[in-house]
Amino acid sequence: MSVSSAPVRVRxxxxxxxxxxxxxxxxxxxxxxxxxHTGGTFVFRIEDTDPARDSDESYDQLLDALRxxxxxxxxxxxxxxxxxPYRQSQRMDRYADVAAQLLAGGYAYESFSTPxxxxxxxxxxxxxxKLGYDGFDxxxxxxxxxxxxxxxxxxxxxxxxxxxDVTFRDLVRGPVTFRxxxxxxxxxxxxxxxxLYTLVNPVDDAAMKITHVxxxxxxLSSTPRxxxxxxALVELGLADTVPQFGxxxxxxxxxxxxxSKRDPESNLFLHRERGFTPEGLLNYLALLGWSIAPDRxxxxxxxxxxxxxxxxxxxxxxxxxxxxxxxxNAAHLRQLEPADFRDRLVPYLHQxxxxxxxxxxxxxxxxxxxxxxxxxxxxERMTLLGEVVGMLGxxxxxxxDLAVDAEARAGLxxxxxxxLDEAARVLEQVPESFLAAxxxxxxxxxxxxxxxxxxxxxxxxxRVAVTGRRVSPPLFESMELLGKASTLARIAAxxxxx
RNA sequence: GCCCCCGUGGAGUAGUGGUUAUCUCACCUCUCUCUCAAAGAGGAGACCGCCGGUUCAAAUCCGGUCGGGGGUACCA
Numbered sequence: 237m238s239v240s241s242a243p244v245r246v247r248x249x250x251x252x253x254x255x256x257x258x259x260x261x262x263x264x265x266x267x268x269x270x271x272x273h274t275g276g277t278f279v280f281r282i283e284d285t286d287p288a289r290d291s292d293e294s295y296d297q298l299l300d301a302l303r304x305x306x307x308x309x310x311x312x313x314x315x316x317x318x319x320x321p322y323r324q325s326q327r328m329d330r331y332a333d334v335a336a337q338l339l340a341g342g343y344a345y346e347s348f349s350t351p352x353x354x355x356x357x358x359x360x361x362x363x364x365x366k367l368g369y370d371g372f373d374x375x376x377x378x379x380x381x382x383x384x385x386x387x388x389x390x391x392x393x394x395x396x397x398x399x400x401d402v403t404f405r406d407l408v409r410g411p412v413t414f415r416x417x418x419x420x421x422x423x424x425x426x427x428x429x430x431x432l433y434t435l436v437n438p439v440d441d442a443a444m445k446i447t448h449v450x451x452x453x454x455x456l457s458s459t460p461r462x463x464x465x466x467x468a469l470v471e472l473g474l475a476d477t478v479p480q481f482g483x484x485x486x487x488x489x490x491x492x493x494x495x496s497k498r499d500p501e502s503n504l505f506l507h508r509e510r511g512f513t514p515e516g517l518l519n520y521l522a523l524l525g526w527s528i529a530p531d532r533x534x535x536x537x538x539x540x541x542x543x544x545x546x547x548x549x550x551x552x553x554x555x556x557x558x559x560x561x562x563x564x565n566a567a568h569l570r571q572l573e574p575a576d577f578r579d580r581l582v583p584y585l586h587q588x589x590x591x592x593x594x595x596x597x598x599x600x601x602x603x604x605x606x607x608x609x610x611x612x613x614x615x616e617r618m619t620l621l622g623e624v625v626g627m628l629g630x631x632x633x634x635x636x637d638l639a640v641d642a643e644a645r646a647g648l649x650x651x652x653x654x655x656l657d658e659a660a661r662v663l664e665q666v667p668e669s670f671l672a673a674x675x676x677x678x679x680x681x682x683x684x685x686x687x688x689x690x691x692x693x694x695x696x697x698x699r700v701a702v703t704g705r706r707v708s709p710p711l712f713e714s715m716e717l718l719g720k721a722s723t724l725a726r727i728a729a730x731x732x733x734x
Numbered sequence: 735g736c737c738c739c740c741g742u743g744g745a746g747u748a749g750u751g752g753u754u755a756u757c758u759c760a761c762c763u764c765u766c767u768c769u770c771a772a773a774g775a776g777g778a779g780a781c782c783g784c785c786g787g788u789u790c791a792a793a794u795c796c797g798g799u800c801g802g803g804g805g806u807a808c809c810a
Contacts, residue, residue: 251810286809351807364735368806392808409739418737419806426808433810457738457805485740492802523746523758530748531757550747553803557745560759570772617771627770676768684768695768707770 244276245447248309249437251283252294254497256301256504258556259452259487262521266484266549267450268307269522272541279444280312282323285436290325301504305514306537311444319444324436331431334439334474335393335424343468344424346391347373348384368420369394390427395434395465397421402460407448407482408549414460422461438462442475449481450546453553456483482546485525486553495556502556511584511621513572516565523564524554534567566619578611581624588625590632606631609717613709630703631717635725644706645733651689652697656731658682659698660724670720672712679712701730 248264250256271278280302284290299314311317321327338344349372357372358365374396376384384391397420403413424435441449459481469475489495495502507517519535522528527550528535528543535543569577579596585607586594593599599607607628614627630638662682666674683694699711702723708714715723 253810283810289809347808366735366806368736406739412738414737423808428808430808432808437810453739454804455810458810460738483739486803488803494803525746527747527758529757533746533758552740552746555745557759560745563759566771614771616773619771679768691768693768699769703769705769709770711768 242447244271244274245279245445246271246276246450247279247281247312247441247444247446249279249281249283249440250298251286251289252291252298253286253289254294256297257495257497257502258504258507258521259495259502261301261305261504262487262524263450263452263484264302264307265305265518265521266526266544266546268309269541269544270448270450270546271310273544276447277310278308279317279319279446280309280315280322281440281444282313282325283433283437284323284325285431285433287325297505304508305518324440327436327440328431330443331425331436331439332429334469335431335435337472337474338395338424338465338468339393341468341472342396343465343472344393344395345374345421346376346381347394347421347423348376348381348389348391349373369422371421374421392423392427393425394421394423395461395468397461397464402463404459404463404478404481406456406459407450407480407546408485409483409551412456412459414457419460424465434458434461435465438465438469439474441479442466442469445476446479448546449479450484451482453483453486459483482549483551484549485551487524488553488555501558507561509622511618511623512561512565513568513580513621516568517561519568520561520564523560524556525549525552534564534571562619569618569621570616572615574612574615577615578607580621581607581611581628584622584624585628585632588629590625590629603632606717609713610709613713617709626705627709630705630708630714635722635729638704638726638729640700640704640730640733641706644700644704645730647706648697648700648734649693651687651693653731653734654687655683655689655694655697656701656727656734658687660727660731663720663724663727666720668720670716670723672710672716675715676712697730698727701727 246267248267250260268278270276282295282298284295302309309315311319312322335344339346349369354370354372355365357370358367373394381391399416401413401416402419403411406412422434423432425431463478466475466478470477487495489499489501500506515537518537519540522540522544523533526544526548527533528539572580582591582596582599583594585591591599591603593603596604596607610628610631614624618624618627659679659682662678663675666678679695679698680691683689684691687694695711696706699708700706702711702715702718
């Protein structure tokens with residue numbers, strides 16, 4: 237149900253403040269997906285007009301985030317484009333020019349009132365003092381303005397809001413109307429001459445010929461202001477049309493609160509560190525307000541772009557559910573090509589200090605062999621890549637350095653000592669190759685049949701001895717990878733603590 | 735106060751006049767089984783915020799109401 241047939245141009249325009257937030261990335265993803273779906277253009281612009289809060293570090297993190305996720309942009313910072321520059325801090329002269337035209341055209345006016353004066357006037361008139369700016373300076377004479385300047389006051393520039401309702405058709409919510417008089421005249425340029433977001437954002441969207449503004453619901457209430465500004469820009473010949481707006485639902489955290497920057501779950505990089513894959517995380521983020529089909533929620537990025545339409549976005553607030561996100565990620569891990577999965581484990585092992593190399597290609601021969609054999613053992617047992625440290629860590633530590641989980645050790649039954657003794661005796665006789673096909677029957681015969689112990693109780697002490705944990709990859713394959721000497725050494729080590 | 739948005743099982747979600755109200759995750763049980771997963775089978779869980787109206791018939795249309803969220807900056 238497209239209203240416009242012009243090529244789609246969308247943008248992602250974060251402020252470089254703080255660490256990338258999952259809600260911000262969700263917004264980026266939807267813009268990107270819409271551009272890719274429609275064959276349109278995805279613009280990446282940086283809104284760094286607040287020197288007090290913006291930082292280069294945050295800018296770098298934004299780039300890092302988009303590159304990690306594979307959300308590529310057609311125009312914008314780093315890559316350039318026909319409407320460069322794409323950092324607002326480098327476009328200041330343009331804003332001054334537009335502001336001057338808005339003033340000259342009567343769309344904006346100079347305002348000298350302080351907030352205290354506005355409030356005082358509301359009180360004096362018996363109105364609610366929190367009503368907002370009252371339009372007092374709308375029609376000041378030259379003499380009045382001169383008098384204020386003589387007092388040393390520097391005026392702000394305010395947009396003149398119309399005395400009519402402002403209606404626009406939101407792509408997600410349908411028609412939205414703001415009642416006449418409910419949106420006060422707002423500031424677009426500070427007394428210092430510094431332009432504000434309310435001016436700069438629509439001016440750049442117009443300059444960059446943005447056709448669809450897809451952003452968070454938190455900006456919904458600023459839309460009537462922008463629509464009015466846009467209309468002025470159109471009349472001034474500075475914009476072609478008013479773009480279409482679509483407001484994406486909030487991303488909620490626990491309870492009924494917006495997921496805030498304070499919540500650890502909101503930090504994109506935390507998820508990366510824990511071992512979310514780009515595929516898994518993006519898949520989950522796409523589910524925050526959208527779904528590909530009623531009976532399906534695991535999909536690839538190409539499937540997403542093929543199916544995505546802003547019109548299908550649901551207006552309800554979406555809750556960020558880590559459990560669900562992890563389940564989606566686990567499904568993606570299982571779908572990975574075995575070699576791909578294996579390669580992705582290395583950085584996590586490296587980070588934990590288990591292997592000296594940070595990439596598979598740089599791995600030593602022995603580590604490489606262990607990982608080649610170990611990765612397939614855990615691929616369908618993991619939710620996050622970071623779990624590999626716990627799952628396969630035992631393969632990469634010296635016998636003396638194996639940490640045995642205290643709880644797992646304490647949970648062993650009385651016959652554990654007997655089991656370990658008997659297992660050690662039997663395993664001594666298994667050939668050096670230590671194949672699972674040899675150890676399993678030997679241990680079964682000795683422990684299950686010989687001692688009459690149920691398999692789960694017979695093998696648990698061995699699992700704890702060999703891997704240090706109660707949950708591990710399959711036992712016999714683990715022993716095979718570890719080799720006969722290490723396996724026996726670890727069994728002996730645990731035995732002495734019982 | 736004023737303005738705007740939202741309201742279907744624990745979470746997400748399908749469903750715009752007639753269905754036993756969809757599916758996924760989570761949860762419970764069972765099968766498989768050396769642990770954990772995976773896989774397979776089954777189960778519990780919402781009368782669609784509430785009230786009223788229109789209609790033979792409403793989660794779906796209308797009115798009202800309550801609840802939650804957001805905005806109301808010389809922040810973005």
